[in-house]
Structure formats: C-alpha cells, structure tokens
Amino acid sequence: xxxxxxxxxxxxxxxxxxxxxxxxxxxxxxxxxxxxxxxxxxxxxxxxxxxxxxxxxxxxxxxxxxxxxxxxxxxxxxxxxxxxxxxxxxxxxxxxxxxxxxxxxxxxxxxxxxxxxxxxxxxxxxxxxxxxxxxxxxxxxxxxxxxxxxxxxxxxxxxxxxxxxxxxxxxxxxxxxxxxxxxxxxxxxxxxxxxxxxxxxxxxxxxxxxxxxxxxxxxxxxxxxxxx
Amino acid sequence: xxxxxxxxxxxxxxxxxxxxxxxxxxxxxxxxxxxxxxxxxxxxxxxxxxxxxxxxxxxxxxxxxxxxxxxxxxxxxxxxxxxxxxxxxxxxxxxxxxxxxxxxxxxxxxxxxxxxxxxxxxxxxxxxxxxxxxxxxxxxxxxxxxxxxxxxxxxxxxxxxxxxxxxxxxxxxxxxxxxxxxxxxxxxxxxxxxxxxxxxxxxxxxxxxxxxxxxxxxxxxxxxxxxxxxxxxxxxxxxxxxxxxxxxxxxxxxxxxxxxxxxxxxxxxxxxxxxxxxxxxxxxxxxxxxxxxxxxxxxxxxxxxxxxxxxxxxxxxxxxxxxxxxxxxxxxxxxxxxxxxxxxxxxxxxxxxxxxxxxxxxxxxxxxxxxxxxxxxxxxxxxxxxxxxxxxxxxxxxxxxxxxxxx
Numbered sequence: 001x002x003x004x005x006x007x008x009x010x011x012x013x014x015x016x017x018x019x020x021x022x023x024x025x026x027x028x029x030x031x032x033x034x035x036x037x038x039x040x041x042x043x044x045x046x047x048x049x050x051x052x053x054x055x056x057x058x059x060x061x062x063x064x065x066x067x068x069x070x071x072x073x074x075x076x077x078x079x080x081x082x083x084x085x086x087x088x089x090x091x092x093x094x095x096x097x098x099x100x101x102x103x104x105x106x107x108x109x110x111x112x113x114x115x116x117x118x119x120x121x122x123x124x125x126x127x128x129x130x131x132x133x134x135x136x137x138x139x140x141x142x143x144x145x146x147x148x149x150x151x152x153x154x155x156x157x158x159x160x161x162x163x164x165x166x167x168x169x170x171x172x173x174x175x176x177x178x179x180x181x182x183x184x185x186x187x188x189x190x191x192x193x194x195x196x197x198x199x200x201x202x203x204x205x206x207x208x209x210x211x212x213x214x215x216x217x218x219x220x221x222x223x224x225x226x227x228x
Numbered sequence: 229x230x231x232x233x234x235x236x237x238x239x240x241x242x243x244x245x246x247x248x249x250x251x252x253x254x255x256x257x258x259x260x261x262x263x264x265x266x267x268x269x270x271x272x273x274x275x276x277x278x279x280x281x282x283x284x285x286x287x288x289x290x291x292x293x294x295x296x297x298x299x300x301x302x303x304x305x306x307x308x309x310x311x312x313x314x315x316x317x318x319x320x321x322x323x324x325x326x327x328x329x330x331x332x333x334x335x336x337x338x339x340x341x342x343x344x345x346x347x348x349x350x351x352x353x354x355x356x357x358x359x360x361x362x363x364x365x366x367x368x369x370x371x372x373x374x375x376x377x378x379x380x381x382x383x384x385x386x387x388x389x390x391x392x393x394x395x396x397x398x399x400x401x402x403x404x405x406x407x408x409x410x411x412x413x414x415x416x417x418x419x420x421x422x423x424x425x426x427x428x429x430x431x432x433x434x435x436x437x438x439x440x441x442x443x444x445x446x447x448x449x450x451x452x453x454x455x456x457x458x459x460x461x462x463x464x465x466x467x468x469x470x471x472x473x474x475x476x477x478x479x480x481x482x483x484x485x486x487x488x489x490x491x492x493x494x495x496x497x498x499x500x501x502x503x504x505x506x507x508x509x510x511x512x513x514x515x516x517x518x519x520x521x522x523x524x525x526x527x528x529x530x531x532x533x534x535x536x537x538x539x540x541x542x543x544x545x546x547x548x549x550x551x552x553x554x555x556x557x558x559x560x561x562x563x564x565x566x567x568x569x570x571x572x573x574x575x576x577x578x579x580x581x582x583x584x585x586x587x588x589x590x591x592x593x594x595x596x597x598x599x600x601x602x603x604x605x606x607x608x609x610x611x612x613x614x615x616x617x618x619x620x621x622x623x624x625x626x627x628x629x630x631x632x633x634x635x
Contacts, residue, residue, distance in 0.1 A: 054525070076529065077531075080527050080528065080529035081527070083526065084527025091522065099241065104230065
C-alpha cells in the first residue's frame with residue numbers, strides 16, 4: 001500500500017541571480033513498511049525532498065499524496081496536525097528541547113496528541129525499554145552524548161505511533177559505533193513495529209541496511225536500487 | 229502542566245536577562261502597591277481630618293452662605309438637630325458659626341475669623357485641638373494661635389475685645405479671655421483664627437438658635453451620598469445638605485490631582501515593564517529560532533507556539549508579581565501599623581506648614597488595605613506580561629519553517 005506518492009514535483013530556490021532546481025519533476029512512490037535511503041551529494045535535493053513529503057515545504061509544481069490524500073494543498077494548521085499525528089522526525093543535530101528531560105521530550109508529543117497522562121507514561125516506558133535507553137529517561141539533553149541524544153530523538157519520533165519517520169542524515173554527527181546503534185534501532189522499529197522510514201544519508205553503513213536506495217542528483221532520481 | 233514546565237524553564241535559560249526583568253516587574257508591583265496603599269492612607273487621613281475640622285461627611289448650610297459666605301445667611305437648627313439625634317447613621321453632629329471680626333487692642337485692630345463651636349464637645353476630637361488636654365473654665369474662654377497671640381500681644385488668661393457685627397448688622401464688642409495659645413500647623417489658622425464657644429458668641433451677637441453650618445459625622449462615610457439626598461428631601465427653604473465632596477471641592481481636587489500623578493507615574497513604569505518584557509521574550513525567541521522551527525516541523529502549529537510564548541510571558545510576570553505582592557503586603561503590615569514618618573524629610577525640603585489642598589495632613593502616613601488597588605496592580609501587570617508575548621509570537625510564527633531548518 002502506498003504511503004507517499006509524488007507526481008511531477010518540482011521545487012526551485014532563488015539565490016540572488018542563481019536559480020536552483022532543488023527538486024526537478026520528480027515522481028516517486030513509497031510503500032508502507034519500506035526502509036528507504038535517499039542518497040546523493042550535497043545540494044542534490046535530499047532534504048528538500050523530505051521537507052516536501054512532510055509538508056514543511058510546498059512544491060512549486062506537482063502533487064504530493066500521503067496515505068492517498070493530497071497534502072500539498074492543505075493549509076498550514078492541517079499540515080501541522082498531520083505531522084504531529086502521522087509523522088515522526090529525526091534530525092542531524094538531534095534537536096531535542098534542551099529544557100526538557102528525555103522523558104519530557106517524548107511526552108510533549110503525546111501531550112500535544114491528546115494522549116491521557118497514564119497512557120503517556122506507559123507508552124514512554126514501553127518505547128524507551130524497546131530502544132534500550134530507559135536509563136536516559138530523566139536526563140536533560142546536555143547530560144547526554146550525541147549518540148544518546150539521537151536515540152532519544154528516535155524515541156520521540158516514534159512514541160506518537162507515526163505512519164512514517166523522516167530522518168535527515170541521522171548519523172551525520174555520530175561516530176561509527178553510535179551510527180550502528182542508531183541504524184539498528186531504526187531497523188528494529190521498521191521490522192517489529194512496521195514503521196516506514198525514509199532517510200537521507202551519505203553514510204555507506206546506513207545505505208547498506210536500506211532495502212531501497214534512491215540516488216538523487218540535481219533534484220532528479222538518478223537511479224534506484226532494491227534489495228530483496 | 230508540561231506547558232508551564234516548559235515555559236518556566238525557558239524563561240530561566242538566560243538567568244541574567246530574566247533576572248533583571250524579574251526585578252523590574254517585582255519592584256514595580258511592590259512600589260505600585262505600597263505607594264497606592266500609602267496614598268489611600270493619606271487621602272483617608274486627609275478626608276478624616278478635613279471632615280472633623282470642617283464640614284463633616286455631610287454638612288447643612290443655607291445655600292446663600294455656601295455660595296457667598298454671607299454672614300447673615302444663617303438658619304434655625306432646632307428641628308434639624310432633633311431629626312439628626314434620632315438617626316442611627318449619625319455618629320456626631322456639630323453646629324458652627326463663622327464670624328469675621330477684629331481684635332481690638334491699643335496697638336490697633338487685627339482681622340480675625342471666629343470659629344464658634346461647642347468647645348467642650350469638640351476639643352477631644354478636633355484634629356487641631358485634640359492634644360490640648362484642656363477644658364474651658366468658662367464660656368468666655370477662647371483658643372488662639374501663637375502667631376495671633378504674638379501679633380496682638382496677649383498671653384494666657386489675658387482678656388481682649390473682639391469687634392463683630394451682630395445678627396442685626398450692628399457692631400458689637402465681645403469680651404473674651406485667652407484660655408489656650410496653640411502653635412497651629414496651618415499658618416492661616418495660627419495667625420488669624422479664634423476658636424470660641426458657640427453659645428457665648430450667639431448670646432453676644434444675637435444669633436439665637438442659629439448656625440452657619442451643621443457638620444455631620446457619619447458612622448460610615450460611604451453612605452454620605454444617600455444620607456445627603458435623604459436630608460435634602462426633609463430640609464425646607466434655602467437650607468440644603470451637601471456631601472463632603474460638594475463642600476470641600478478643593479480637597480477633592482487635591483486628591484484627584486495627587487492620585488492622577490500617582491497613576492501617571494505607575495503607567496509610565498508599567499509601559500517600561502511591557503517594553504522590557506517584550507524585549508526579554510523577543511530575545512528569548514530569537515535565541516531559539518531553530519528550536520521553534522523544529523517544534524513547528526514536529527507538528528506544533530502557530531497556536532501551540534502562541535501558547536508556549538504566552539505562558540513564558542505570563543509565568544515571568546506572574547512569578548515576579550507574586551514576589552512583589554508578598555513583599556508589598558509585608559511592607560504594608562508595617563506601614564499600616566507603624567506608619568511612615570515624613571516629618572524630617574518635610575522639614576528638610578523646607579515645608580512651612582502641614583497642609584495640602586487646604587487641609588491639615590499628618591506627617592506620619594499610615595497605609596490602608598486598599599484591596600482593589602492591590603489586586604488591580606498585580607493582575608494588570610500579569611495581563612501586560614501576557615500581552616507582551618503577542619509580538620514575539622507573531623514574529624516567529626511568520627517565519628518559514630523550511631527556511632529556519634535550512635539555516
């Protein structure tokens with residue numbers, strides 16, 4: 001079943017006199033439960049593609065569908081609601097809220113989703129146990145290493161039971177050992193919880209674990225690889 | 229709860245910046261409440277002094293006397309006194325005759341005003357006379373100011389002749405004896421007023437049963453308006469009832485001007501606080517542009533961001549105001565019992581007499597518990613702090629999330 005579908009999507013940025021085709025007439029279908037890597041050199045349009053899929057960025061041309069519904073025409077508040085309830089995000093620089101503990105960072109998403117307090121507590125314990133990071137629950141971001149912060153960011157991304165997680169270079173700031181841990185956690189969530197993952201990366205390690213690799217260049221799909 | 233936790237921790241990210249704003253808000257609430265309660269204490273004192281010295285909470289005059297101070301405009305008090313004696317709202321009432329006169333001495337004549345009253349009755353409560361601890365030994369005894377005594381050249385127990393027109397317009401001489409010489413704090417009283425017994429003056433000047441004024445002290449001054457209206461329905465002819473606000477317009481103006489000044493100062497202070505709070509929140513939001521962009525990406529909409537920043541403003545304002553309020557209440561406990569003695573300060577700045585708006589004031593100002601003002605100042609600043617969050621919230625919500633994340 002299709003979870004994301006892009007039809008002839010284009011996005012142009014202007015930088016002074018220069019016009020950059022970040023995404024150029026791109027069509028793509030991602031199915032539920034896929035573990036997809038988007039790879040390509042810097043400026044190839046990886047981040048823009050993820051932003052268009054999440055509705056953060058609106059395409060100049062083309063259509064974007066999420067779970068069969070067109071989302072590129074939705075107003076900002078509907079897109080926010082969609083991202084809150086159906087999508088999870090992992091960033092290169094972790095981006096946890098520094099004034100909240102690991103637990104509170106995850107709880108904040110559930111709170112905004114309107115999950116009752118007792119259910120929030122249960123789900124946070126469950127996901128932190130599942131990811132093996134229960135010892136980090138009460139730590140603030142500054143009390144954690146980069147790898148630990150990224151694992152908490154993964155917990156935050158999936159605690160709201162999203163349909164899809166979009167990860168923008170999630171291992172770019174991590175050493176190889178931490179990168180492996182992060183990838184294995186993402187893989188585990190994909191296999192055991194059936195969450196669809198789309199991530200942009202330069203990391204060969206993360207590429208190896210992907211079932212499907214989309215190569216981008218100048219905003220176009222150069223080639224696709226699938227592992228069975 | 230998580231919103232409040234987030235807001236509270238966010239405002240203390242920059243401790244120095246928020247600390248300065250905390251002190252500013254806390255100090256303003258403190259000053260606002262303390263000055264407000266002191267000012268109201270002072271006004272209460274002024275009104276009380278004025279009411280007891282002068283025309284009471286409600287006064288009865290002949291309209292002509294009220295408008296022109298024409299000495300002949302007196303009225304018969306017998307029936308009114310009977311009526312007042314039976315009204316439970318009336319604490320006391322005093323009759324007064326105000327007669328312009330001359331003190332005749334060998335050295336010359338000195339213009340004075342005779343305030344004739346029931347001296348025995350009024351000495352214990354009159355603000356200018358209550359510390360005398362003296363009872364007149366006869367009806368001819370009068371009280372005069374030190375300045376007048378010096379001018380006229382009399383001492384205690386000396387006799388002097390006062391010339392005044394009687395009820396029929398004839399000039400009559402009244403022989404009085406100086407009972408007490410007092411240094412009055414009001415210059416215009418010290419130099420030119422004689423306090424005399426009303427019955428003695430009436431007898432000598434043929435004002436039998438007549439007065440210029442009946443000054444009524446009520447048990448509760450808040451009923452003055454209603455009481456005055458009721459009195460006017462029963463009074464006949466040109467005799468009318470006036471509330472203290474009508475009869476002491478100078479005092480009302482003085483209080484209004486003073487209070488307006490206080491409000492203006494506080495308004496100015498509160499504008500500074502609002503600008504300061506906007507600045508603190510703006511800086512805080514600008515420092516967190518990326519973080520807020522991430523929150524928007526995670527699914528927070530503009531309403532969520534508004535709530536977050538609004539609560540930051542509200543918690544900063546609320547906490548600072550609470551501390552300011554507590555400190556102000558503690559100060560007010562002291563000031564309402566011990567008072568603030570300004571006599572040294574007043575002498576230092578060269579004040580000549582303790583009067584304001586024509587009314588004697590007490591140099592020891594005791595604050596009152598004026599709850600409307602206490603709650604008003606606190607709530608107003610909390611609301612202002614909340615409103616101050618609107619501008620930074622609007623600014624951040626206008627930014628493009630994708631652009632924030634790209635940066």
